Amino acid sequence: xxxxxxxxxxRQIGAGGRGIAALVSESLGVNIYDRTLLKSASQETxxxxxxxxxxxxxxxxxGLRSMFMSHIHADVSANCLSVENIFSMQSExxxxxxxxxxxxxxxxxxxxxxxxxxxxxxVFISASPEYRIRRIMEKGGLSERKARSMMEEADRKxxxxxxxxTGRSWGMPESYDICLNSSVLGDSKCAEMIVALAxxxxxx
Amino acid sequence: MRRKRYYMAExxxxxxxxxxxxxxxxxxxxxxxxxxxxxxxxxxxxxxxxIGHGVGPMxxxxxxxxxxxxNLSAALGSMVGVGSGTMISxxxxxxxxxxxxxxxxxxxxxxxxxxxxxxxLSLAFLDPxxxxxxxxxxxIGYAREYMVIILAGNAFTHLYLGINCILRAAGHPxxxxxxxxxxxxxxxxxxxxxxxxxxxxxxxxxxxTVISQVLAFIWQCVQLSDKNELIHLQRGTYRLKGDLVxxxxxxxxxxxxxNAAACFVVLLINRGLLKYGxxxxxxxxxxxxSMGFIFVMMVMGFNQAMxxxxxxxxxxxxxxxxxxxxxxxxxxxxxVTTLGFLVGEFLPDLCIRIFTxxxxxxxxxxRGMRINFLMFPLIGSQMVTGNFFQSIGMPGKSIxxxxxxxxxxxxxxxxxxxxxxxxxxxxxxxxxxxxLSVILGFSLLIPxxxxxxxQIAQNT
Numbered sequence: 248x249x250x251x252x253x254x255x256x257x258r259q260i261g262a263g264g265r266g267i268a269a270l271v272s273e274s275l276g277v278n279i280y281d282r283t284l285l286k287s288a289s290q291e292t293x294x295x296x297x298x299x300x301x302x303x304x305x306x307x308x309x310g311l312r313s314m315f316m317s318h319i320h321a322d323v324s325a326n327c328l329s330v331e332n333i334f335s336m337q338s339e340x341x342x343x344x345x346x347x348x349x350x351x352x353x354x355x356x357x358x359x360x361x362x363x364x365x366x367x368x369x370v371f372i373s374a375s376p377e378y379r380i381r382r383i384m385e386k387g388g389l390s391e392r393k394a395r396s397m398m399e400e401a402d403r404k405x406x407x408x409x410x411x412x413t414g415r416s417w418g419m420p421e422s423y424d425i426c427l428n429s430s431v432l433g434d435s436k437c438a439e440m441i442v443a444l445a446x447x448x449x450x451x
Numbered sequence: 452m453r454r455k456r457y458y459m460a461e462x463x464x465x466x467x468x469x470x471x472x473x474x475x476x477x478x479x480x481x482x483x484x485x486x487x488x489x490x491x492x493x494x495x496x497x498x499x500x501x502i503g504h505g506v507g508p509m510x511x512x513x514x515x516x517x518x519x520x521x522n523l524s525a526a527l528g529s530m531v532g533v534g535s536g537t538m539i540s541x542x543x544x545x546x547x548x549x550x551x552x553x554x555x556x557x558x559x560x561x562x563x564x565x566x567x568x569x570x571x572l573s574l575a576f577l578d579p580x581x582x583x584x585x586x587x588x589x590x591i592g593y594a595r596e597y598m599v600i601i602l603a604g605n606a607f608t609h610l611y612l613g614i615n616c617i618l619r620a621a622g623h624p625x626x627x628x629x630x631x632x633x634x635x636x637x638x639x640x641x642x643x644x645x646x647x648x649x650x651x652x653x654x655x656x657x658x659x660t661v662i663s664q665v666l667a668f669i670w671q672c673v674q675l676s677d678k679n680e681l682i683h684l685q686r687g688t689y690r691l692k693g694d695l696v697x698x699x700x701x702x703x704x705x706x707x708x709x710n711a712a713a714c715f716v717v718l719l720i721n722r723g724l725l726k727y728g729x730x731x732x733x734x735x736x737x738x739x740x741s742m743g744f745i746f747v748m749m750v751m752g753f754n755q756a757m758x759x760x761x762x763x764x765x766x767x768x769x770x771x772x773x774x775x776x777x778x779x780x781x782x783x784x785x786x787v788t789t790l791g792f793l794v795g796e797f798l799p800d801l802c803i804r805i806f807t808x809x810x811x812x813x814x815x816x817x818r819g820m821r822i823n824f825l826m827f828p829l830i831g832s833q834m835v836t837g838n839f840f841q842s843i844g845m846p847g848k849s850i851x852x853x854x855x856x857x858x859x860x861x862x863x864x865x866x867x868x869x870x871x872x873x874x875x876x877x878x879x880x881x882x883x884x885x886x887l888s889v890i891l892g893f894s895l896l897i898p899x900x901x902x903x904x905x906q907i908a909q910n911t
Contacts, residue, residue, distance in 0.1 A: 293469065294766035301844065327468075327762030328844035331537060335544040360545065411698065412541070414550055 252366035252449040254351045254441065255358035257409070259418065260401040261379030261386075261394075263429045263437075264372045268351050270438035275445065280344060281353040288340040294333075302333040303355075334412055349451075354405075358423065359413035366449045370441055371423040378430035468763035473775045477756050477783070483628065485752030490631045492748045496741045496805070497639045498656050503738075503806035505646035506593075510653045511807065512730045513593025515737035516586040516721060519714040520598065524569055526710030528609040531561050532616030534703030538695070540620035543681060551681070555617060556688025557695050562613045566606030573602050585721030590730050597657045604661030611664045614671045621682050626674055630667045637663035712858050719865045720877060727874040728815060734807075735816035739823050742802045746791035750784045750831050754838035761842035770907045774900065777839055784831030795824030815874075822878035826885035830856070833885070836892040840899075848895055856888035 254271065258264025265281065272279045280287070285299040338360040344350060345361055352358075358369035374382075376398070383394040402418075409417035420426050425444065427437045445451060468476065503511045535558035542551040573580060581594045601608075611630070618627040638659050645655030675684050724732035757780040764772040794802065799820045803813050837852030861884040868876035868883070 292766075295768045298766045298844070327759050328766055328842070331541045331544075335541070338545060363546075410694070414547075414694065414698075 248450070249345070249364050249366045251345060251347070251349045252445070252451060253345050253349070253357070253361055253364060253368075254445055254449075255361065255367065255369045256351060256353050256372065257358065257370070257417065257423065258353065258372040259374060259379060260398055260405075261381075261383040262372045262374035263382065263434050264353060266434050267372060267429065267437045267441070268353055270435060271441050271445075272351055274438065274442045275349070275451065277349045277351060279351045279353060280341075280357075284337070284340065284344075284352070284355060287344065288337050291340050291343065292336050294336065298328060299333060299337065302330050302337075356409055356412050359409075359415065368425075368441070368445050368448055369423045371418060371420075371426045372429050372437065373418065373426060374428060374430035468760055469767050469769055469772070473760065473772060473779060476760050477753070477776060477779055480756030480759065481753050481783075483624070484755040485749055487628050487631055488748035488752045488755075489745065490628075490635050492741070492744045494635050494638060495744065497635070497642060498660070499737060499741055500805050501642040501646045502653055502656050503734075504808070505650075505655075506652050508734055508807055508809040508812040509589055509730060510593045511737060511812070512734035513586070513590040513653065514597060514656075515733045516581055516584045516590060517594050517598045517601070518737065519584045519717045519721070520573060520580060521601065522710055522714040522717065524573075524605055524608065525612065526707045526714065527565050527569060528562065528612040529616075529710060530703035530707035531558050531565065531609065531699060532613040532703070533706050534558075534699030534701070535561075535613065536616035536620035537702050538698055539617055539682065543621060548681060551621075552683070552685055553688050553692065554695060554699070555675070555682050556685065557691055558613055558617065558699065559610065559684075560689045560691055561696060561699070562609040563606050566609040570602045570605040573605075574599070577602075584718055585725045585733055587725065587730055590733075593653045597653045600654060600657035600661060604664060607661065607665045607668050611668045611671065614668065614675070617682075618671065618674070621680075623674070626671075630671055633670070634663045634667045637666060709853070712854075716857060716861060716865070719862065723865060723869045723877040724874065727869055727877065731812050732815050732819075732874060732877075734812055735819050738803055738806045738812075738816045739820045741806070742795070742820065743791070743823065743827075746788055746827070747834070749787045750834045753780050753783050753787070754835060756780075757835070757838060758842045761839060762844070765843040768910075770903050770910070773843070774903055774907075777835075777900075780835050780839070781832050784835040785828060786831070788831035789828040792824050792827035795820050795827065818875075819878050822875065823881050825882040826889070829889040830885050833889045833892045836896045839896070852888070852892055852895070855891055856884055860884040860887045 256264055256268055258267075268279050268281075282303075285296055285303060288294070288299050289296040334356075337355060341352065341355065341357050341360045344352075345364065352361075358367070361367050376395075379398055380391060380394045383389060383397055384391060387394070387397075389397065406417040409415070413422075415422040425440075427440065429437050432440070499511060499514060502514055535554050539551045539554050542548075542554065577595060577598060578591065581591055581598070586594050611634070615627045615630055618624070618630070641659035641662055642656055645651045645659050649655060651658065672684065674680075675682070677683055720736060721733050724736055728735075757776055760776045761773055764770070764776070799817045800813065802820070803816045807813060807816075833852065833856060837849050839849075840846070840852065841849035861880060864880035864884050865877065868880045870876065872879060
């Protein structure tokens with residue numbers, strides 16, 4: 248059995264994944280790694296944080312521009328700053344953190360990276376589009392149209408990133424241990440269920 | 452158990468990239484890359500030399516008109532190769548051996564399918580295609596004779612090239628290199644036997660190519676059937692899976708399109724030469740092209756060596772080292788192409804005699820070479836610049852660089868200049884587009900260097 252347990256959380260934008268993760272972390276007393284992971288990655292590899300941020304925001308190989316990403320004769324795998332290599336470095340950091348402490352990972356395909364761990368709970372948080380749009384509007388002070396397009400863009404980006412690197416389907420139930428709908432259950436109920444399940448399944 | 456290696460894992464902890472002396476690193480990384488590059492350019496030279504001397508100058512022209520078609524086939528092969536290679540090294544980095552295995556099986560099936568499909572389509576329309584690429588009544592016989600055999604072995608060509616990419620990605624770059632060099636040596640030997648001893652003519656060159664690739668493929672299969680290897684051939688992995696195929700093709704599409712575009716340029720050149728210089732001029736171009744390729748490939752070797760060094764140090768914000776490796780690669784690149792310039796301008800006969808003794812062909816090739824190589828001292832830096840942008844994670848600028856010299860600037864020149872200057876117009880389009888793209892390159896590179904210097908100044 249692994250020394251430390253991990254909860255990996257995938258989420259749709261506007262579904263309140265971060266808030267739920269915060270409640271879970273409070274209740275279990277563990278750290279959350281989301282964008283802070285990039286900072287750890289940068290410290291560990293000596294690569295600057297911008298490199299990871301850029302790859303994080305990079306649309307994976309879709310569309311005309313990205314179609315030309317690689318090059319004639321160039322060995323794609325030999326390029327240090329290719330999205331693939333950066334993903335590999337980031338994965339190494341995820342494994343190292345998992346080996347050192349109990350924690351919660353938000354996003355970054357951590358559920359796939361740690362798939363062989365026997366103390367892993369993978370969760371996906373979704374919500375109805377109306378609920379998500381409302382939350383995005385409140386959080387960012389945006390118009391409904393802006394919020395909707397932001398949501399669609401984020402869904403597309405996250406799905407293409409996750410599907411490209413993992414070969415699984417982002418947001419589909421077969422990719423996770425449990426999927427919760429926060430617009431039906433509410434944030435605190437979601438957190439409660441995750442904590443209960445984690446205690447039962449992860450031997451906490 | 453045999454020691455297992457992870458190519459990506461090695462790349463992920465390249466400590467020496469940040470500490471070792473830049474010059475030492477560059478040379479150490481460049482030598483194997485250059486050997487591999489030179490081996491593949493030797494392949495063309497050997498074929499052309501035996502055909503030029505053993506069969507005749509018209510056969511050389513016949514061979515030249517098949518080149519765009521061969522290029523197109525190689526483009527499709529590299530699509531699957533680059534796509535599967537990238538995906539496999541990604542999966543191996545994640546220790547996801549099952550997916551890597553599936554990718555290997557799928558890529559083999561895909562190569563066979565594409566190879567056979569390409570073969571059938573090309574055979575069905577062989578004569579019109581060859582005419583489009585510049586064949587005439589004099590040369591089409593040679594072209595057809597050669598191409599029918601090459602197309603029959605097309606699936607093996609794809610398999611051989613594809614598996615080589617995979618071997619490299621799976622942590623066996625040395626095995627991939629053995630396969631490359633092995634095919635070159637075998638092809639040379641068989642070329643000599645079939646053309647000089649058996650007098651099979653141009654057909655002999657095609658048979659030699661197919662045989663050496665089939666043997667290389669068999670050797671690769673032996674390497675990949677070792678069950679102790681991280682990825683090996685396995686039953687049940689050959690059935691195509693939609694998402695894997697989609698991913699492989701999306702990644703591989705860009706090198707494929709670049710190659711396909713290059714083939715369109717050769718088409719324009721061949722047709723221009725045919726119109727103003729006849730069949731012999733097409734043969735002359737294939738000689739010049741082979742020679743130019745040697746020097747271009749050597750620069751590419753340096754480029755490949757620069758990639759990890761510049762990329763790592765840029766990522767690690769060791770900017771002075773980034774500048775240093777850039778300057779050093781610019782220097783070596785320019786050195787190599789300047790050498791090419793000197794050979795092309797002052798010793799053209801030395802090169803041309805490798806391919807032919809025919810006086811008419813030699814005269815055209817000599818003039819063509821002198822014009823074609825005019826801007827060579829400058830293009831080294833242009834190629835290095837394009838690659839530099841890619842190494843530091845700016846693929847957009849890098850694409851502009853490589854599209855400009857070989858496509859965007861060259862195509863209009865190839866259409867306009869020959870109308871006014873005839874055959875010389877075709878020759879002059881190449882150095883003209885070289886010059887323009889060098890200017891473009893510097894106008895992108897100099898601001899980048901300034902920016903790096905500013906960042907260095909801020910840090911200290």
